[in-house]
Amino acid sequence: MARFFVALFSLLAGLASAAPYTPNSDDQILVRLSPAEQALGQPASAGSEANAIRQAREYIDYARQREDSRFLGYARAILSPWLGSPSSPPIALLMAEIEQRQHQFAQAQTRLTKLLERHPNDGQAWLMLANLHRVQGRFEDARHACRQGASTLPPTTVVICQSSIQAMTGQLPKAWQTLQRLADSGLASPGNEQRWLHTLLAEMAIQQGLYDQANNYLNAALQDAPQPPYLVYLQNDLRLMRGDNDKVIAALQPWQDRENALLRLAIAAQRSHHPDADRWQQAYQDLLNAAQQSGRDIHLREQARFQLQVSARPEAALQTAQANWETQREISDLRILLASAAASGDQDAHQQAMQFIDLHGISDAPSQPLQDASP
Numbered sequence: 001m002a003r004f005f006v007a008l009f010s011l012l013a014g015l016a017s018a019a020p021y022t023p024n025s026d027d028q029i030l031v032r033l034s035p036a037e038q039a040l041g042q043p044a045s046a047g048s049e050a051n052a053i054r055q056a057r058e059y060i061d062y063a064r065q066r067e068d069s070r071f072l073g074y075a076r077a078i079l080s081p082w083l084g085s086p087s088s089p090p091i092a093l094l095m096a097e098i099e100q101r102q103h104q105f106a107q108a109q110t111r112l113t114k115l116l117e118r119h120p121n122d123g124q125a126w127l128m129l130a131n132l133h134r135v136q137g138r139f140e141d142a143r144h145a146c147r148q149g150a151s152t153l154p155p156t157t158v159v160i161c162q163s164s165i166q167a168m169t170g171q172l173p174k175a176w177q178t179l180q181r182l183a184d185s186g187l188a189s190p191g192n193e194q195r196w197l198h199t200l201l202a203e204m205a206i207q208q209g210l211y212d213q214a215n216n217y218l219n220a221a222l223q224d225a226p227q228p229p230y231l232v233y234l235q236n237d238l239r240l241m242r243g244d245n246d247k248v249i250a251a252l253q254p255w256q257d258r259e260n261a262l263l264r265l266a267i268a269a270q271r272s273h274h275p276d277a278d279r280w281q282q283a284y285q286d287l288l289n290a291a292q293q294s295g296r297d298i299h300l301r302e303q304a305r306f307q308l309q310v311s312a313r314p315e316a317a318l319q320t321a322q323a324n325w326e327t328q329r330e331i332s333d334l335r336i337l338l339a340s341a342a343a344s345g346d347q348d349a350h351q352q353a354m355q356f357i358d359l360h361g362i363s364d365a366p367s368q369p370l371q372d373a374s375p
Contacts, residue, residue: 049088052078056094064101067229067258069297072098089119096128102297105132105327116148123152130161137329139169139360156188160197167204168331170361176204195221199231206238207331209365214238229260236264237332241366245272256280259287263302266310281310300324304336314343322349329356331364338370345375 056075063071075098082091092115099108112129116122126149133142146161153161159182166175179201188194198221205214218235232255236248248268255261262284269277284306291298301324308317318340325337334353341349354371356362364371 049082049091052082053090053094060094060097060101065226065229067260069102072101086114086118089115089122089125093122093124093128096125100128100132103327105136108132120148121152123149123157125149127153127157127161130165134165134168135328135330137168137356137360139165154189154193156182156197157193160188160193160200164200167200167207168360168362170363172204172207172363176201176208179204191224195224195228195231199234202234202238203331206241206366207364211238211242229258233260233264236268240264240267240271243271245269245274249274256283259284260299260302262287263306263310266306270310284310301328301333301336304340308336308340308343314340318344318346318349322352325352331362334362334364335367335370338367342370342373342375347375350375 056078059071059075059078063069063075075094079091079095079098082088083095086092087095092111096108096111096115099105099111109129109132112125112132115125116129119125126145130142130145130149133139133145142165143162146158146165149161150158159178163175163179166172166178179197182188183197183201188197198217202214202217202221205211205217215235215238218231218238221231222235232251236251239245239248239251245268248264249272252261252265252268256265262280266277266280266284268274269280288298288303288306290296300320304317304320304324307313307320317336321333321337321340324333334356337349337353340346341353357364357371
């Protein structure tokens, strides 16, 4: 656990000062871990496939909740002895989830495709594959995966899967009405499915400029604890759209040890002339520098937002947004690509985004002014 102590303290110390810190001795306590963190520890031999699945699931869930990619590595290490040819469906699904979370989309897709060749009725694999295709803008492939999973997935899951694609392919009003009726019916299973439903409704409301309704759906999705970071950031992105900078700062100050929270703090603080604006900007830049030096994956969409909205480097932002666009083509990726193209005056990049919008019939109120105003 020593490496865990050092890494976590280095991150926290970097927020207060760019200067490095060296402990006085090996016995010095740098940070105290919660019981949950202590229980996780570093991976040891699982002993059986069932134990490997259980432990890997714990690591993946913790990595998602704490946004700590090291625990995805721990999950990989736990699963590695069981990655035979072929590996069991639960092992393959967990590995595909890890690869997807690390943005290794091609590897995840290959793994799921091989799994489905052996187990064509694995609904969870079809659902994961549909999401992979949707995230990358391959909407017809995503539709096919949703349909293939319909024989084994719950009907509500299939409806949500299909609606998530319709919202990106010229059928936003239809998808919106379908999911609203589903939410009102109470048929969605409590827990993950209901949270997924409310999240999609919030995203669709934002697409339509219905910010009050988006906030209501986000509040419904955030009722469960612990709160998923994605939803916390989506809610604060909505606040940024509405100019509620003080609410962003109040909500995310307790999360300022996290890269994605720091980005939003830096944006909100700069806009509101908050006294910590420079500190949060530098802290985020320090995290970017550390990630680049260590070879750790960087969230390109978020980096592009920082370059555009905080450090005012539109050309760099566009370059990063275009690199991100090569692998991710969701609404948020489209927005930063359009914004960077507009800020840098790049007509070709603007046209690239508009071709995607026109091809798929995408409707998005927040980016509409950028669509209408060619650089």
